[in-house]
Amino acid sequence: MQGKQQLNLFSFTMIVVGLVIGMGIFRTAATSAKDAIEPSVYFTAWVLGGFFALCGALTYAEIGSRYPITGGYYKVFSYAYHPSIAFAINCIILISNAASLSGVALIGSGYIAKLFPQVAWTDVDKALISCGAIIIFYLINLAGLKMSSRAQNVLMLIKISMIVVLILALFFPHQPQAVTTNVAPASSMSWIQSLGVSLIAVSFTYGGYQQTINFGSEVSRPARNIPRGIFIGIAIIIALYLLVNLSYYHIIGFNNMKGEREIAYVVMEKTFGNKGADIFSFLLFFGVLAYVNALLLSNPRVMYAMSTEGTLPKLFARTNDKNGVFTASLTAFSATCIVILFFAQTFEKILNFSIFLDCFGMVASSATIFVLRKRTRELDGTGIYKMKLYPLMPLIFMSAYLFVGISIALQTPDIALVGALVLAAFMLIYFITHRFKRKDNDRSVVYTE
Structure with a gap:
């Protein structure tokens, strides 16, 4: 493995930046x-x-x-926990990813709706547009068409360019924003309570860094380059996000931000006029389509890997003989996205549902470091990356997600209840299916004898 290490410091840093910067910054700032x-x-x-x-x-x-893995970070659960917990958390991660896809699709539909201001768009209309985007890319993936890495890189450049344009808007003259009277009344929440609720949307925007688990064994000089790459990458992301938020704050105003949904459109409109804002929204929709396509490509492969390990039924391991598409997995994941889309309809509900499920996955997955430290002591001193300030850093991370999870439960107890029931349901499904498997195995043994 050592001879195949290819990622230098710059490449790994860019991976960290690419994993985190998504579409959320164009909407979650208003929610936060x-x-x-x-x-x-x-x-x-x-x-x-x-x-x-x-x-x-x-x-x-x-x-x-x-614990070097290549099939997705979900595999670490089966190594560290009871199979029922691994199965349940793996499944809620897939549900969370489906919710994330649906939420981002709603961001895109909101911006594309801005191109037709004469239409009175409802949340159902926007959900239908999002559903259409999911179905289109479901059919594309069903036909075996994969987006090339070159096209994906171009779309990533478009997305980065839009963030840069939002930052540059700070230095352009813009129309003064009149203070709106349609501002939510002052909240009775305390500073800490408000921080917890505000962190829900922020957590969605910063998501993606957990995929660094896939590169731990593929970075040259990992003990040196992994911490440096992560520090530099996260610093770049924080700087970009703060600058974008400063642009929102300066051009729109804090109180006016509360009443916006397509917040980046307002910045572009105030700075570059309606035509500039329309071009921005059009390009942003393409960025959303790239994200939708990427998740429809990746998650069915996770389901396939789980099926080959026996975690999911064998049905999800079936592939199309002609083009190798994971038809059952792709169909199930796409259907889940659409169900969540019409179950929630609004970005805020999907956001809370997705992050609440993420809280289970993040806390459980990061806690595996305590198991791995004990089971892989022989790797210490062999050149692998070993974080400093252990166990402080994982404990801070776990505490943060517990804080966010509690904030969601207090703000939207119905959504938190649904999330908890989903987790419990998957654990129940595991024990039911496992019991039937054991009975089938017993019958097979009796028949053989």
Whole structure:
């Protein structure tokens, strides 16, 4: 493995940046502002979100160094926990990914709706647009068409360019924003309570760093380059996000941010006029389509891998003989996205549902570092990455997600209850299917004898 290491410091840093920067920053800032009682809460949430991402990325990097895996970070659960817990958490991660896809699709539909201001768009209309995007890319993937890495890189460049444009808007003259009277009344929440709720949207925006677990054994000089790459990458992300938020804050105003959904459109409109805002929204929709396509490509492969290991039924391991498409897995994942889309319909509900499920996955996956430290002591001193300030960093990370999970439960107890029931249901499904498997095996043994 050592001879095949290819990722240098720069490449690994760019991977970290690419994993985290998604589409959330074009919508979640408004949601985070709505839940913040004052600007200090808002900006503290974005700084803390970056710090928690740093703690998480370093934790997952060491997990990847101690337990190199290639099929997705879900495999570490079956190594560290009881199979029922591994099965349940793996499944809720897939559900969370489906919710994330649906939420991002709604972001895109909101921006594309801005191109047709004469239409009175409802949440159902936007959900239908999102559903259409999911179905289109489901059919494309069903036909075996994969987006080339060159096209994916171009779309990534478009996304980065849009973030840069939002930052540059700070230095352009813009129309003054009139203070709106349609602002939510002052909240009775305390500063800490407000911070917890504001962190929900921020956590969604900083997500993706957990995938550093897949690169722990593929980075040259890991003990040196992994922590440096993560520190530099997260620092770049924090700087970009804070600058974008400063642009929102300066051009729109904190109170006015609370009433917006397509917040980046407003910035572009105030700075570059309606035509500039329309071009921005059009390009942003392509970025959303790239994200939808990427998740429809990756998650069915996770389901396939889980099926080959016996974690999911064998049905999900079936492939199309002509083009190798994981038809059953792709269909099941796409259907889940659409069900979640119409179950929630609004971005805020999907956001809370997705992050609440993520809280289970993040806490459980990062906690595997304590198991791995004990089981892989022989790797210490062999050149693998070993984080400093252990166990402080994983404990901070786990505490942060517990804080966010509790905040969701207090703000939207119905959504938290659904999330908890989903976890319990998957554990029940495991024990039921496992019992039937054991009975079938017993019958097979009796028949053989």
